[in-house]
Amino acid sequence: MTDQAPAYHYAVIARALKIIDAGGPGLTLEGLAAEIGMSPAHFQRTFSAWVGVSPKKYQQYLAIGHARTLLAQRHTTLSAALEVGLSGTGRLHDLFLTWEAMAPGDYARGGAGLEIRWGWFDSPFGPALVMATDKGICGIGFADEIDAEAAMEDLVRRWPKAAYVEDRLAIAPMVDAAFGGRDTALHLIGAPFQVKVWEALLAIPSGHVTTYADIAGAIGHPAAHRAVGTAVGRNPISFLIPCHRALRRDGGLGGYHWGLERKRAMLAWEAARSEG
Known part of the structure; x- marks a missing residue:
């Protein structure tokens, strides 16, 4: 390297x-x-x-206090973002992401009948485990705070009945596009409530943040802060679905499935690029 x-x-x-x-x-x-x-x-x-x-x-x-500064200066309420057409600017590098959600019944079957190809790739935030179906990228995990085997187990547990095929070559073009700032597609595999939350995350502009409460309001469940937080934490497509842009109401980072240091680095990287 x-x-x-x-x-x-x-x-x-x-x-x-x-x-x-x-x-x-x-x-x-x-x-x-x-x-x-x-x-x-x-x-x-x-x-x-x-x-x-x-x-x-x-x-x-x-x-550490930069998240609070972002919340004070670059806080995006999702309803306003959608009204003024900001949903497109939430894309990584202004990347045009199309996404398709798995039918609830298919998700309930644990991914049975679904073939998921996977491989390890270089990414801006360390070694990334990427998974994809024929419809698009469905999972991204990171390994350094946990080892590669644990990262693999983490993603496989989400769709335990799917067939997993290691095929780095097959999915490399969509991964290169995703991390290189070009068009790609996502396949959202989750429960209906989770998918709503993940779609809301895609509306947050790069370099901006929002709160779990705003997300709850944007999806029509204003009292469901905790459930939103859980769904954010279960986001399987880290970085491309930007769960790192969701903060607590007080400006605290909250949690991040792949480590708070990585969340801080992602927020800093996006803020610097948007202002640089």
């Missing part, structure tokens, strides 16, 4: 995040680069290749 690979860049950022958390905002470029074991120039290039802003600027986005 060359140092130009997105997964390499994310690994550097993940390490930097831990150092920033421990050292605080006073870290200099030289100090941060030394902690990571790079020259300042190499570190700066790596940051720029991954997010397009300086390490100092990115430190601000990685700050």
Whole structure:
């Protein structure tokens, strides 16, 4: 793997995040680069290749309080977003995502009769396990906070009766499109309530956030905050269905199935790119 690979860049950022958390905002470029074991120039290039802003600027986005700043300044209520046509801007890199939901009866059968191809791929946020049917990508999971086997088990448990075929080559074109900012398709496999929540997540513009309460209101269940939170956490297509953009009402990050550090990094990456 060359140092130009997105997964390499994310690994550097993940390490930097831990150092920033421990050292605080006073870290200099030289100090941060030394902690990571790079020259300042190499570190700066790596940051720029991954997010397009300086390490100092990115430190601000990685700050724990940045989620609250996003909520105060870039809070999108989904009903307003839909009314003014923002649903399209919620797409990764302005990516046009089409999606199709599995029929409730088919979902209830645990994916029986469904063939799901899978493989491991490089992604902007580390090694990604991607699963897809003939209709589109149906699952994305990440491995580093948990190992590859656990990530596989996590996704397989969602559709236990499906037939799983390792076929990286077959799904590579749609994965390359998804992570490369080109058109792709999603296949949403979930219960009807879950699918409604996931569709609402797709309406959140990149670089913006919303709350679980807003999502509940947008899908017509304003009192169902907890159920919405559960459905957000069960989102099987991480990153493309942007559950990382959902925050608690007080601006807290809430949970993230693949690790809060990754959620913070995703929010920082999108905020930096939208302002850079």
